Amino acid sequence: MFILVNLKAYPCDPIEVATAARDVAEESDVRIAVAPQAAHLSAVAETGVETWAQHVSPNEHGSHTGSTLAEAAADAGATGTLLNHSEKRMKLADIDASLDAAERADLETIVCANNPTQIGAAAALAPDAVAVEPPELIGGDVSVSTADPGIVEDAVDAAAAVDENVDVFCGAGVSTGDDVVAAGDLGATGILLASGVAKADDPKAALEDLVSGL
Numbered sequence: 001m002f003i004l005v006n007l008k009a010y011p012c013d014p015i016e017v018a019t020a021a022r023d024v025a026e027e028s029d030v031r032i033a034v035a036p037q038a039a040h041l042s043a044v045a046e047t048g049v050e051t052w053a054q055h056v057s058p059n060e061h062g063s064h065t066g067s068t069l070a071e072a073a074a075d076a077g078a079t080g081t082l083l084n085h086s087e088k089r090m091k092l093a094d095i096d097a098s099l100d101a102a103e104r105a106d107l108e109t110i111v112c113a114n115n116p117t118q119i120g121a122a123a124a125l126a127p128d129a130v131a132v133e134p135p136e137l138i139g140g141d142v143s144v145s146t147a148d149p150g151i152v153e154d155a156v157d158a159a160a161a162v163d164e165n166v167d168v169f170c171g172a173g174v175s176t177g178d179d180v181v182a183a184g185d186l187g188a189t190g191i192l193l194a195s196g197v198a199k200a201d202d203p204k205a206a207l208e209d210l211v212s213g214l
């Protein structure tokens with residue numbers, strides 16, 4: 001199981017979370033990565049934790065003010081990137097171009113989607129993984145694996161029907177070790193989560209709970 005902690009734009013200390021994630025990954029032997037804001041990529045990567053970008057632009061070098069190039073994210077220490085997060089939706093052509101950019105920069109990729117139909121479309125673009133996240137459950141108290149287990153199972157089937165090499169993550173409301181185990185039982189091989197760690201009083205304790213059943 002791979003746990004990717006998206007810090008979004010939460011007012012947490014990215015270094016505190018990154019250090020906790022690094023330590024829990026080492027202690028548990030569970031793969032854990034942190035996706036901070038772009039401006040914090042270098043500092044987070046310097047902790048030694050696996051570091052992901054929250055987004056990379058579809059552009060190459062050139063006159064593209066405000067872009068976060070895949071090359072720049074990689075130079076800063078990122079080894080992967082989210083694309084098309086529910087809070088950073090992209091046009092289909094731009095997802096495809098950002099996947100090309102990520103490949104040029106040797107970044108792993110996870111393309112997010114709302115539902116199994118979109119998961120099939122995302123899988124057709126051949127990312128490393130797709131992540132199903134019902135928008136209405138994001139940031140809530142109830143895990144997608146409890147509130148809507150069928151959407152996870154259907155997403156796994158939809159991705160496999162297109163490309164069996166594309167891993168399937170799920171996210172939204174995941175905050176406990178039981179939630180993670182339930183997601184794995186539904187066929188997910190990764191978890192995308194944010195508030196359960198980024199808003200926790202004790203991020204390390206939250207991470208320890210998340211991996212406790214693995």
Ligand SMILES: O=C[C@H](O)COP(=O)(O)O
Binds near residue numbers: 006137138173193195
């Ligand atoms: O990127 C993370 C997902 O949007 C899930 O967020 P959440 O764990 O706060 O529900």
